[in-house]
């Protein structure tokens with residue numbers, strides 16, 4: 001009996017796939033960024049050589065209707081330029097009233113860590129919230145930044161931040177970019193402050209290179 005039910009279940013699922021086709025949200029996109037253009041350093045006058053650790057070369061982004069994944073290839077990951085305490089790598093996009101940022105920071109003081117934030121376009125507040133199971137990894141061997149964001153986790157973080165605009169499979173996101181630059185850890189925390197990025201850690205992230213998704217600039221989750 002159990003076996004019969006199992007077979008029937010598979011048959012019904014197969015019929016459903018035939019009727020509906022694959023998920024409409026599944027898709028992928030790749031784009032290139034110029035080589036040698038990571039030159040926007042904080043407080044350093046030109047001429048400024050491009051920093052290989054911040055030089056995005058190309059980006060591949062995909063959604064299977066469950067997870068949003070990004071692989072960004074860099075010229076040469078692994079080193080921290082002498083003027084900074086660390087490197088910051090960010091994946092950014094806009095949806096509804098929110099600007100969403102998943103950051104990976106590689107810092108000589110604080111080590112390597114990730115942070116997620118949702119900026120509310122209505123209030124202007126940048127909310128540091130957990131994005132459960134969102135990951136960002138620096139793969140030095142392949143010179144690739146790897147981000148994975150479950151779509152349900154993004155929406156859960158959005159709700160926690162109180163930002164309008166439900167995010168689900170089929171939602172079109174825009175303002176997509178991979179950003180890299182210096183990280184400056186000033187080595188102290190503001191007493192009692194826990195609701196900002198890094199829990200009150202006083203720091204500054206710069207943008208040396210950015211690789212925005214080319215026009216028309218929208219991507220369907």
Ligand SMILES: [Ca+2]
Pocket residue numbers: 033034035036037038055056057209
């Ligand atoms: Ca570049």
